[in-house]
Amino acid sequence: MATDIKKCIAKMDKKSFQDDLIEWFVKEQRELPWRKDQDPYKIWVSEIMLQQTKVNTVIPYFTRFMEEFPTIETLASADEDKVLKAWEGLGYYSRVRNLQSAVREVHQRYGGKVPDSPEEIASLKGVGPYTAGAILSIAYGKPEPAVDGNVMRVLSRILLISEDIARPASRKIFESAVKEIISHDHPSFFNQALMELGALICTPTSPSCLLCPVRDHCQAFHEGVQKELPIKTKKKKQKNVQLAAGIFKDSQGKILIRKRPETGLLANLWEFPTVELNLEFKRQREQLSDHFKDLYGSFPKINDTIGEIDHVFSHLKWNIHVFCGNIQAEIQETPYVKLVTETELQEYAFPVPYLKMFQQYLEFTKA
DNA sequence: AACACGTGGAC
DNA sequence: TGTCCAAGTGT
Incomplete structure (x- = not known):
């Protein structure tokens, strides 16, 4: 000292x-x-x-x-x-x-x-x-x-x-x-x-x-x-990240959710299918569709653009473009991929940006 | 040491 | 909107 x-x-x-x-x-x-x-x-x-x-x-x-x-x-x-x-x-x-x-x-x-x-x-x-x-x-x-x-x-x-x-x-x-x-x-x-x-x-x-x-x-x-006092130097600003995400329903009206990876940001929480956008290649709906097909085996049918979600983390700024659509083929449920009703959705832990996203979806479908 | 890791509220 | 935070820890 x-x-x-x-x-x-x-x-x-x-x-x-x-x-x-x-x-x-x-x-x-x-x-x-x-x-x-x-x-x-x-x-x-x-x-x-x-x-x-x-x-x-x-x-x-x-x-x-x-x-x-x-x-x-x-x-x-x-x-x-x-x-x-x-x-x-x-x-x-x-x-x-x-x-x-x-x-x-x-x-x-x-x-x-x-x-x-x-x-x-x-x-x-x-x-x-x-x-x-x-x-x-x-x-x-x-x-x-x-x-x-x-x-x-x-x-x-x-x-x-x-x-x-x-x-x-x-x-x-x-x-x-x-x-x-x-x-x-x-x-x-x-x-x-x-x-x-x-x-x-x-x-x-x-x-x-x-x-x-x-x-x-x-x-x-x-x-x-x-x-x-105290003396405190300031922190650096957040990095921007562009994402596209979708609320996708199957033929029974159940919504596809998935568990995030067990490490890193928002580990082990649940989310709607999301892809980080390649900004040079601007077609968001196409990038989301391709991502979906890669993981779940079939292309979804994207019906609507719901809107955007901005969310600020301590070190990141997310800008999510939100879509909704339908699943066109059978998807196998696993411990990390589930099809749930809106009621069952309440049992899963979602990060705030996805809670905002679902709210926005409900308002959109009501209107 | 520097950075990843969330969120809502104050100003 | 932007900035800074608020009873920090893991890597």
């Missing part, structure tokens, strides 16, 4: 800082469904859901997930398709596949009890340095750092740290700092308080310093530079 950060910590009244921070948290913390007890499984699930995801988005998912998979046992024995369906719309779907994989390991290797050693916790799939620290401190009361974006922002201001928080290496600086200042009496409150402060008071733009319980301990506020 840099010497100026050490100096800053050295001259801080740690006890007073911890007391002010924790007192505020105990009084002002939000009532959240995962704060009702300290069940390590619930804490774990909530931490995975909260990765890169807003609290308000997570709440309904968490509640439903806990009703369907209330214990390690129930999640371990669940079908992956059910688990993905419960995650539908939350994004970063590998989170929940890793979670189930890790839960199965806890079930088998640790008798269903979430381990409480840093090494064992951190070895679980999908549990990185942040989540390991969060579980250890919140569920087990251990004084381990749990450094997320909030903590880096808050501490960059309080301790006047100018490291670029977009750099992976920066997290270690903040972990060292937390180790120095964490409350050993209430590590759970301390870590949660830092994050809660980041979410409610010490926000990215226009922090509410006048309401801040630790304003007197904050170097950035003291220097009047709270809006200049």
Whole structure:
């Protein structure tokens, strides 16, 4: 850790800082469904859901997930398709596949009890340095750092740290700092308080310093530079991808869906037949038809152009041209290719762009 | 280290 | 519309 950060910590009244921070948290913390007890499984699930995801988005998912998979046992024995369906719309779907994989390991290797050693916790799939620290401190009361974006922002201001928080290496600086200042009496409150402060008071733009319980301990506020911190370099823009996709029905009116590959983008979710377009060769309907024939053995009859779907991912922009049509020959169902009714469709987990696409199709056929 | 990996909301 | 995000992890 840099010497100026050490100096800053050295001259801080740690006890007073911890007391002010924790007192505020105990009084002002939000009532959240995962704060009702300290069940390590619930804490774990909530931490995975909260990765890169807003609290308000997570709440309904968490509640439903806990009703369907209330214990390690129930999640371990669940079908992956059910688990993905419960995650539908939350994004970063590998989170929940890793979670189930890790839960199965806890079930088998640790008798269903979430381990409480840093090494064992951190070895679980999908549990990185942040989540390991969060579980250890919140569920087990251990004084381990749990450094997320909030903590880096808050501490960059309080301790006047100018490291670029977009750099992976920066997290270690903040972990060292937390180790120095964490409350050993209430590590759970301390870590949660830092994050809660980041979410409610010490926000990215226009922090509410006048309401801040630790304003007197904050170097950035003291220097009047709270809006200049943290330093964060920006990310690059998304790459454009053009696709064509179709809602295809067989003679019984059943819709053809297929499972996506088990790795990569939207792994193991379901989709309508889709092809990435070769832009030099512009005939979209023809490219979609050819793709369909290659995979399912016969050409479909494409009836209509439904419209377009634009969808932005973290690193991609999809532009989907949407068609509908009919299947002209028998198609063999497999575990990865199914013909389903509109009702049965609800049982399968689809990425949001395909949910949008189906909505658009329904509106089109109604009109 | 750099990039893949989702989504909906704020401004 | 565009930009930036929000309790990160795997490779």
